[in-house]
Amino acid sequence: MTTTPPAPxxxxxxxxxxxxxxxxxxxGWVAHFLARxxxxxxxxxxPDAEEKLRRLVAxxxxxxxQLGLAEGxxxxxxxxxxxxxxxxxxxxxxxxxxxxxxxxxxxxxAELDAATPPGVVIASSTSGYPMTDMQTEAADxxxxxxxxxxxxxxxxxxxxxxxxxxxxxxxxxWSSRFYDVAGKSVITMDRELPGFIANRLQEALWREAxxxxxxxxxTVKDIDDSIxxxxxxxWAFMGPCLTFALAGGEGGMGHMxxxxxxxxxxxxxxxxxxxLDRELRDAMVDGCEEAAGERTYADLVAERDxxxxxxxxxxxxxxxxxx
Amino acid sequence: MTTTPPAPxxxxxxxxxxxxxxxxxxxGWVAHFLARxxxxxxxxxxPDAEEKLRRLVAxxxxxxxQLGLAEGxxxxxxxxxxxxxxxxxxxxxxxxxxxxxxxxxxxxxAELDAATPPGVVIASSTSGYPMTDMQTEAADxxxxxxxxxxxxxxxxxxxxxxxxxxxxxxxxxWSSRFYDVAGKSVITMDRELPGFIANRLQEALWREAxxxxxxxxxTVKDIDDSIxxxxxxxWAFMGPCLTFALAGGEGGMGHMxxxxxxxxxxxxxxxxxxxLDRELRDAMVDGCEEAAGERTYADLVAERDxxxxxxxxxxxxxxxxxx
Numbered sequence: 001m002t003t004t005p006p007a008p009x010x011x012x013x014x015x016x017x018x019x020x021x022x023x024x025x026x027x028g029w030v031a032h033f034l035a036r037x038x039x040x041x042x043x044x045x046x047p048d049a050e051e052k053l054r055r056l057v058a059x060x061x062x063x064x065x066q067l068g069l070a071e072g073x074x075x076x077x078x079x080x081x082x083x084x085x086x087x088x089x090x091x092x093x094x095x096x097x098x099x100x101x102x103x104x105x106x107x108x109x110a111e112l113d114a115a116t117p118p119g120v121v122i123a124s125s126t127s128g129y130p131m132t133d134m135q136t137e138a139a140d141x142x143x144x145x146x147x148x149x150x151x152x153x154x155x156x157x158x159x160x161x162x163x164x165x166x167x168x169x170x171x172x173x174w175s176s177r178f179y180d181v182a183g184k185s186v187i188t189m190d191r192e193l194p195g196f197i198a199n200r201l202q203e204a205l206w207r208e209a210x211x212x213x214x215x216x217x218x219t220v221k222d223i224d225d226s227i228x229x230x231x232x233x234x235w236a237f238m239g240p241c242l243t244f245a246l247a248g249g250e251g252g253m254g255h256m257x258x259x260x261x262x263x264x265x266x267x268x269x270x271x272x273x274x275x276l277d278r279e280l281r282d283a284m285v286d287g288c289e290e291a292a293g294e295r296t297y298a299d300l301v302a303e304r305d306x307x308x309x310x311x312x313x314x315x316x317x318x319x320x321x322x323x
Numbered sequence: 324m325t326t327t328p329p330a331p332x333x334x335x336x337x338x339x340x341x342x343x344x345x346x347x348x349x350x351g352w353v354a355h356f357l358a359r360x361x362x363x364x365x366x367x368x369x370p371d372a373e374e375k376l377r378r379l380v381a382x383x384x385x386x387x388x389q390l391g392l393a394e395g396x397x398x399x400x401x402x403x404x405x406x407x408x409x410x411x412x413x414x415x416x417x418x419x420x421x422x423x424x425x426x427x428x429x430x431x432x433a434e435l436d437a438a439t440p441p442g443v444v445i446a447s448s449t450s451g452y453p454m455t456d457m458q459t460e461a462a463d464x465x466x467x468x469x470x471x472x473x474x475x476x477x478x479x480x481x482x483x484x485x486x487x488x489x490x491x492x493x494x495x496x497w498s499s500r501f502y503d504v505a506g507k508s509v510i511t512m513d514r515e516l517p518g519f520i521a522n523r524l525q526e527a528l529w530r531e532a533x534x535x536x537x538x539x540x541x542t543v544k545d546i547d548d549s550i551x552x553x554x555x556x557x558w559a560f561m562g563p564c565l566t567f568a569l570a571g572g573e574g575g576m577g578h579m580x581x582x583x584x585x586x587x588x589x590x591x592x593x594x595x596x597x598x599l600d601r602e603l604r605d606a607m608v609d610g611c612e613e614a615a616g617e618r619t620y621a622d623l624v625a626e627r628d629x630x631x632x633x634x635x636x637x638x639x640x641x642x643x644x645x646x
Binding site for chain 2: 024150151155156157158160185187189191193196197198200201202203204205206207208209212217218220222223224225226227228229230231232233234235236237238239240241242244246247310311314
């Protein structure tokens with residue numbers, strides 16, 4: 001951390017990261033980058049943003065200590081700036097995590113492009129918009145990529161990286177390498193796909209869950225228990241494809257598909273999303289409140305965080321912990 | 324284990340369990356019941372069934388020792404019988420795990436009903452058929468229930484319990500209590516639902532995965548990585564509903580639905596299952612073989628088993644292991 005390479009630089013040489021937007025996702029990115037030993041500048045237009053951000057980082061820190069901090073990592077290396085321009089002026093990588101509004105994203109990315117040193121990659125945390133639709137107003141759309149994280153970004157390794165039609169292939173490759181160096185698990189997509197990959201899978205499951213609750217076929221607790229006591233235990237370390245392959249016995253995926261393929265035609269899964277009316281909404285809200293019981297939001301977050309760490313450690317994904 | 328209560332008996336007093344069908348699922352049940360200290364009789368029509376079954380149990384035993392054996396549990400308490408009638412003659416509970424063929428299930432359950440002491444509950448491991456359709460030929464359909472496990476039944480806690488139209492409510496309640504006593508996590512359903520709960524959720528995700536592979540939008544590895552490096556890490560200990568509630572920040576599920584509910588209308592998830600043609604089939608098979616690499620089927624099973632144990636331990640679900 002003694003050199004101060006100019007921006008842009010190689011992914012391995014990045015020292016200074018700017019995080020724009022400091023809500024749950026942006027703040028999670030700040031915590032992650034600080035824990036990995038970067039200098040982080042952050043900007044958010046909310047008046048109480050700095051206080052909230054520092055609280056979020058402080059709350060995440062014990063978890064990050066368990067995961068193992070990079071050498072020199074410190075919460076003190078966070079600078080919250082008064083303006084967007086100050087945040088990115090000296091940045092070697094920019095992570096944008098503004099609210100999911102297309103017009104806002106468009107103008108914000110154009111503004112970031114204008115203020116950030118030439119050639120420095122700017123990544124958006126968007127979970128909803130293709131970069132092609134967001135990069136329309138930027139003078140240099142080639143350096144704009146999507147780097148879609150999962151919540152909380154300081155614990156869940158996955159980042160999905162994809163460019164828009166006007167993104168340079170180099171910027172996609174640079175970002176993938178950078179995230180990898182920065183300790184994330186990267187999936188680089190070669191085309192834009194609404195919802196990316198993991199969210200499409202989650203969304204399919206989620207729609208089915210909503211249907212079941214809407215029809216009184218299962219409660220929120222049934223649904224959550226059916227996952228955590230069942231397939232969820234496997235999915236923490238073995239994905240659905242390989243899991244299904246094992247269900248085929250020694251014949252593997254081939255046996256499974258030849259044997260059970262026809263059941264794909266059975267009308268188990270509903271074909272459309274249910275009407276999200278007041279009744280369904282309230283049933284979901286009540287079910288979750290019931291499931292939470294006496295536990296506050298902070299309790300649940302702490303429980304989730306500790307759980308992810310424990311699962312990571314248990315499955316040999318903490319540094320040096322072979323299984 | 325000194326008393327020999329008559330059959331039927333209270334769920335807490337069961338000592339002798341019969342397992343009919345000794346393939347991957349039936350054999351997994353045998354291993355589970357042995358580990359929980361029951362005397363187990365097993366029958367399977369395959370000529371090499373006993374050898375395969377004892378090998379399966381022996382392979383599972385180290386995992387079961389890690390989970391913690393019940394007092395007196397022993398592989399020696401397994402008796403493989405020459406006939407179905409001998410297996411169930413003295414049973415206090417019967418678990419049927421025959422192949423998924425409706426006619427076979429119908430006649431087998433009728434045969435089991437005729438041979439099993441009156442009043443003893445007979446549960447089917449079926450993943451596909453409603454009990455209403457399977458209990459048509461039995462003289463006493465009232466004692467026939469579905470007890471649907473997940474693979475492997477000796478490690479994954481979940482069992483979904485549901486009766487058919489002609490099943491007695493008492494038999495459903497008895498089964499749920501018995502599985503609970505026998506160390507399983509039980510979801511008791513009050514109506515028949517094709518695919519039950521967990522499989523409907525899995526199936527929705529699985530269809531989406533097949534679509535993505537079919538369209539070249541993601542590889543098998545992308546899909547598996549997107550789960551194990553992302554949401555799968557959370558699902559081992561917190562279900563999808565509560566996970567989504569946390570995504571709503573302190574506003575919880577209500578904020579989440581009010582905010583993101585409209586995106587349900589976006590056409591992310593496909594509405595029908597893809598054509599499972601040769602090309603898709605082969606892509607899935609190849610992808611899984613690639614993911615498996617040098618690892619044999621046995622390697623992967625051992626890895627999966629160890630992983631589940633580690634995750635169970637990590638998330639405080641091993642006996643007495645507080646988190």
